[in-house]
Amino acid sequence: MAATPTLRQLEYLVTVVDTGSFTRAAEQLHVTQPALSHQIRALESTLGGALLERLPRAVRLTPTGRAVLPHARAALAEAERLTVAAGRAAGLEEGELEVAVVYSVSLGILPPVLRAWRHRHPGVRIRLREYAHADRLQDAMAAGRADVGIGPAPAGWEGPIRELGVEEFTIVVAADDPLAHRPSADRPAADDPPAEAPAASVALADLAERAWVHYAPDNGLADLLDQVCARAGFRPRAAVRAEQTSAAPLLAAAGLGPALVPADIVPAHFDGVLLRPDPPVRRVLTAYTRTRPDPLTVAFADLLAQQARVNPPRPR
Structure with missing residues (x-):
């Protein structure tokens, strides 16, 4: 050369x-x-x-x-x-940060974080990459396609990992479902503040005979649903499989079957009913990088962690 x-x-x-x-x-x-x-x-x-x-x-x-x-x-x-x-x-004045996330993060905790980031750092652009499965997110991070990954803790990751908070899951059923008439069943209302009292609970084992709103195999929540149902002693039967995470609560509210969804993604204007799974279903969300994070990445992770503390998922 x-x-x-x-x-x-x-x-x-x-x-x-x-x-x-x-x-x-x-x-x-x-x-x-x-x-x-x-x-x-x-x-x-x-x-x-x-x-x-x-x-x-x-x-x-x-x-x-x-x-x-x-x-x-x-x-x-x-x-x-x-x-x-x-x-x-x-100095956080300008630049670009590439953020890779799983779908539930982009639908749940991320929008208010991005809104706050825009007000604090208007000169720093965010490029967002979304992945249906945590494994695909981890592969993208390993390949250098983003500066920071936001999702479940990556297995065997050698770079820095920071815990952000806990992602809570809820069971969604239709308003006319027999489970919806239990005391304390939580039906979100557009004009009402979030309820402080815990919603009615449902044992996962009681749903063993139901056909579920399941997820497509390439959606990471398919694995999660199979795992929690296996711990409850059954394998969930699929009435329909949703490719997009956001479609699952809507399909459940339409009466196609119960759905296990991240509580943060349930829309405000919603006709379904939310139930708290027993035992609870949770997963830890993390921010991870390949090397020591730079000031932009640290500031973004700080804001994510603050958002998780200020607005934790309410009990379902």
């Missing part, structure tokens, strides 16, 4: 031209004149020709030097812009 000029060599060339003297350039750059001359010769060797003509009282650009000088100035200016951009990003 051919050698390329270094930024230091380009800076030395520009300084010699601007000062008109190797002596003055060396003083300005705080280097010895022999060291300066050595770097200029190395640059000329790299570019294949003389750049400067040494006159008794001045220096003069050669034709090659005149061709090279604008590019040298442009390279130094671009390097300066890069430094400024990095400094602004470190």
Whole structure:
């Protein structure tokens, strides 16, 4: 591979031209004149020709030097812009953060976090990547497709992992379902504040004979539903399989069967009824990175953790 000029060599060339003297350039750059001359010769060797003509009282650009000088100035200016951009990003003034999440996060805790982030850091753009399965999210993070992953704790992850909070799950049934008439069954109302009292509970084992609103195999919640039902002693039978996580509570409210959904994704305007699974179904959400997170990533994770504490999922 051919050698390329270094930024230091380009800076030395520009300084010699601007000062008109190797002596003055060396003083300005705080280097010895022999060291300066050595770097200029190395640059000329790299570019294949003389750049400067040494006159008794001045220096003069050669034709090659005149061709090279604008590019040298442009390279130094671009390097300066890069430094400024990095400094602004470190100061949370501007930049771009690539965030990868599982669907339940993008539907649940993420929207208010993004709203708060926009108010606090309007110059920092967020690029969002969504994944239906936590394994796909982990693969994307390992491949370097995002700066931070938000989802269940990744298995065998060697980079930093930060716990954000607990994701609660609820059972959704239709308003005319027999389970909906239990005392304390929680039916969200658009104009009412969230109920503080726990909703009615339902033992998962009592739903063993029901046909469920299940999830498509490539949706990570399919695995979760199978696992919690297996612990309750049965395998859930699917009435329908939803590819999109957001469709599950709507299909359950339409009477197709019970659905296990993250409590945070249930819409405010909703005709279904929410029940608390017994035993409770929860999973820990984390933020994880490949290497030590930079200031932008740390600030975003801080905001996520604050949101999880301020607005924890209410009991179902």
